[in-house]
Amino acid sequence: MTLLGAAEIRELAALLDLKPSKSLGQNFVIDANVCRKIVRVADVKSDDVALEIGPGLGSLTLALLEEASSVVAIEIDQRLATQLPITAANHSDRAEKLTVINSDALVIRTLDVAPTVLVANLPYNVSVPVFLHLLEFFPTLRTGVVMVQAEVADRLAAKPNSKEYGIPSVKAAWWADVSGAGSVSRSIFWPAPNVDSKLVGFTRHAPLGDEVLRKKVFSIIDLAFAQRRKMLRSTLSSLYGSSAAAEAHLASVGIDGTLRGEALTIEDFCKIAK
Numbered sequence: 002m003t004l005l006g007a008a009e010i011r012e013l014a015a016l017l018d019l020k021p022s023k024s025l026g027q028n029f030v031i032d033a034n035v036c037r038k039i040v041r042v043a044d045v046k047s048d049d050v051a052l053e054i055g056p057g058l059g060s061l062t063l064a065l066l067e068e069a070s071s072v073v074a075i076e077i078d079q080r081l082a083t084q085l086p087i088t089a090a091n092h093s094d095r096a097e098k099l100t101v102i103n104s105d106a107l108v109i110r111t112l113d114v115a116p117t118v119l120v121a122n123l124p125y126n127v128s129v130p131v132f133l134h135l136l137e138f139f140p141t142l143r144t145g146v147v148m149v150q151a152e153v154a155d156r157l158a159a160k161p162n163s164k165e166y167g168i169p170s171v172k173a174a175w176w177a178d179v180s181g182a183g184s185v186s187r188s189i190f191w192p193a194p195n196v197d198s199k200l201v202g203f204t205r206h207a208p209l210g211d212e213v214l215r216k217k218v219f220s221i222i223d224l225a226f227a228q229r230r231k232m233l234r235s236t237l238s239s240l241y242g243s244s245a246a247a248e249a250h251l252a253s254v255g256i257d258g259t260l261r262g263e264a265l266t267i268e269d270f271c272k273i274a275k
């Protein structure tokens with residue numbers, strides 16, 4: 002198995018006449034050591050079915066093939082999706098373990114196999130929706146590591162009462178325990194993006210409730226953070242008919258209506274919704 006470095010990435014891009022697309026977040030990793038490190042941080046085991054979103058030219062895919070039992074890679078760009086099995090066959094004796102699906106990850110709701118670990122350098126413009134979508138539709142994903150823009154990583158891993166805490170943090174917390182897993186310099190990408198990246202790790206926890214409760218919780222979260230600076234009794238007043246009724250309901254579950262959404266944990270949102 003040989004992984005891809007800067008020279009191979011440039012060669013593949015030339016072969017495909019590829020001009021990296023900004024709107025698809027195409028920044029390719031050119032450092033094989035970083036790919037191995039990501040797979041190590043994700044603690045991919047030999048019986049894992051790895052799910053990768055946006056495999057691009059295959060830098061991370063080849064590192065995953067070294068460790069996982071199989072890899073499913075979903076790539077929106079048809080040229081990249083077509084080339085990837087060829088690249089895998091040229092670089093790995095485990096290429097038959099790879100399945101490439103040419104699709105927008107956001108429309109995939111089922112797979113023929115049950116993925117157990119998510120490892121991805123996510124396309125930056127859709128990283129939060131893709132992350133939440135996968136947690137929602139693939140309950141067999143028990144753990145994983147994703148690389149995202151540093152600022153997005155901070156938001157996903159944020160805890161209550163911090164300025165980064167918001168809708169992505171609290172919705173992700175419905176599904177999993179999420180935490181930062183290290184920084185990545187912009188210099189390991191081609192082309193180099195304008196911002197640094199970070200790794201975010203997650204471990205799925207026991208479900209906090211069923212789909213009916215989740216939908217209620219998510220709509221309350223959306224309301225609570227729609228006007229971040231306002232108190233809960235005001236942001237949730239439309240749910241209860243008035244600010245006084247909202248305050249009384251919140252008090253009945255032990256929550257102070259003068260707090261803001263940013264002070265509440267996912268468990269607090271569950272209490273309100275229940």
Ligand code: SAM
Binds near residue numbers: 026027028076121124
């Ligand atoms: N994994 C590769 C690497 O680390 O070098 C490429 C990562 S690049 C940041 C993001 C990749 O996601 C690109 O290959 C892009 O074409 C793909 N992509 C963008 N939007 C996507 C979507 N909605 N669904 C699936 N793939 C997508």
